[in-house]
Amino acid sequence: MDRMFRRYGPYAAVGATAIACLFALAFRSDIRARLWAAQLRDCDDPQRKAALLTALCNAGPAARWGISSLLRDDRPDVRALGVIGLHHQRSPWSRQALLERLEDESEDVRELAALGLAIHRDPAVIPALEALFRRAAPAGAESAALALERLALPESVAAIQRLDDRALEPGRRAELLDALRGIGSPQCAALLVGMLADDRIVAAPTRGERMASRMLAHPAAAPLHAASRPADAPPAARTIAQRAADALAQITGVQPAFSSTRPAADRAGAADVWRAWLADSAASRPSKPGGE
Secondary structure (H helix, E strand, O other), X not given: OHHHHHHHHHHHHHHHHHHHHHXXXXXXXXXXXXXXXXXXXXXXXXXXXXXXXXXXXXOHHHHHHHHHHHHOOOOHHHHHHHHHHHOOOOOHHHHHXXXXXXXXXXXXXXXXXXXXXXXXXXXXXXXXHHHHHHHXXXXXXXXXXXXXXXXXXXXXXXXXXXXXXXXXXXXXXXXXXXXHHHHOOHHHHHHHHOOOOOOOEEOOOOHHHHHHHHHHOOHHHHHHHHHOOOOOOOOOOEEHHHHHHHHHHHHHOOOOOOOOOOOHHHHHHHHHHHHHHHHHHHHHOOOOHHHO
């Protein structure tokens, strides 16, 4: 036995080394991606962090291991880096990971996930977004609506139309309203006209107002605080109808007098003005070849 070991031992050692080298070569990108992710988690230098994140994003499918480890981290800023990595992936795994991050406890992570889905512009995620909106807690529903908005596809508007229901809780309907406002197409305006009869109060601010508040909360924006909200600005608590009117004015550029407190005849007149705009907009759009 000793004789065989002395005779063949060196060859076995060389073979084991060769196998280890082949393994390292085959998985070198995966291993490096995990190393970059590990360094990212504990990096405080912005330039170094940017370099590591760029390397991870450019690693292609090999980055999956490293991105997955970032997404499992307890710290939201680290999970956010993982979601940014997902922006550069194109696979069923990355799509599912982005959908899962729409229910993250961190608003920043949820918004980055919605942005990632929009970057991919994959209409195949829309059924999953519809299901998430229907079943999720408010934060998840908000993220699903934001993802539909960021996709900005005709299929997104069709999904919002399917989701919209007068029986929805006011806050949830307001999320759909914000998405329609963000997409801003004539098709969205037509759906918003249907919301002008909903006089339920929504206490929460709009998505745009929330984003502005977060920006003003940054220390660099401190000098702007005094001028950030004029004394005559409308209160955050407004009806669905008033929010829909504000969105219609933004999309159409037409602003008839509208308020939830005005007489029904005045409100109906304002709705007719927006319907006339929609009719003119439809008439001015070029017809498709073949008379479609």
